[in-house]
Amino acid sequence: MTAERTPTHYVHGMAGPVVIVPGRIAAWLERHADLNSVRVSSRGLDAEADAVLVALRVAALAWRGAATGSQQPAEPEVTGSSRQWMTTSQAGTRLGITDRAVRLAIQERRLPAENVDGRWRITNEDLAHFTAAKKAA
Structure with missing residues (x-):
């Protein structure tokens, strides 16, 4: 378990400050803030912004x-099975918790999931984000 990090852990250099963004956070931004759309739609407007994106x-x-x-990132499938998607029971087994605890995390919006045909589907990526966020807390 790592110690909780404050914003000052990610800001470096006061004359020309820069922010260090971990890969997991970059993936989270792509998934939840639609960072890819920003990168594509703003291409060519600012060379430095292009490089950072x-x-x-x-x-x-x-x-x-x-x-x-x-x-x-995984896309939801309406029918069939996928190795990239798992049920709440499968996620619980990987996390070492009950499927009820997984559903609670989904309900509390701590674990993103898609409801497909009345069943929760969780991606490997979202489970990895959830696990890393728990370790960082």
Whole structure:
């Protein structure tokens, strides 16, 4: 378990401050803040912004590949099964908690999940984010 980090842990240099963004956070921004759309729609407007957005994309891909085995985020499937999606029971087994605790985390919006045909589906990436966030707390 790591100690909780404050914003000052990520800001470096006071003359020209820069922010260090971990790969997991870059992947989280891509998934939940639609960072890819921003990168594509603003391409060519500012060279430095382009470089930073591409760097965030590279960091997100690297983290996603290491954490989930795939560089692309999973898309929900209406029918059939997928190795990228898991049920609340499967997620609970991987986390060492009950499926009820997984559903509670989903209800409290701590664990993103898709409701497909009345069943919760959780991606490997969201489970990795959830696990890393718990370790960081």
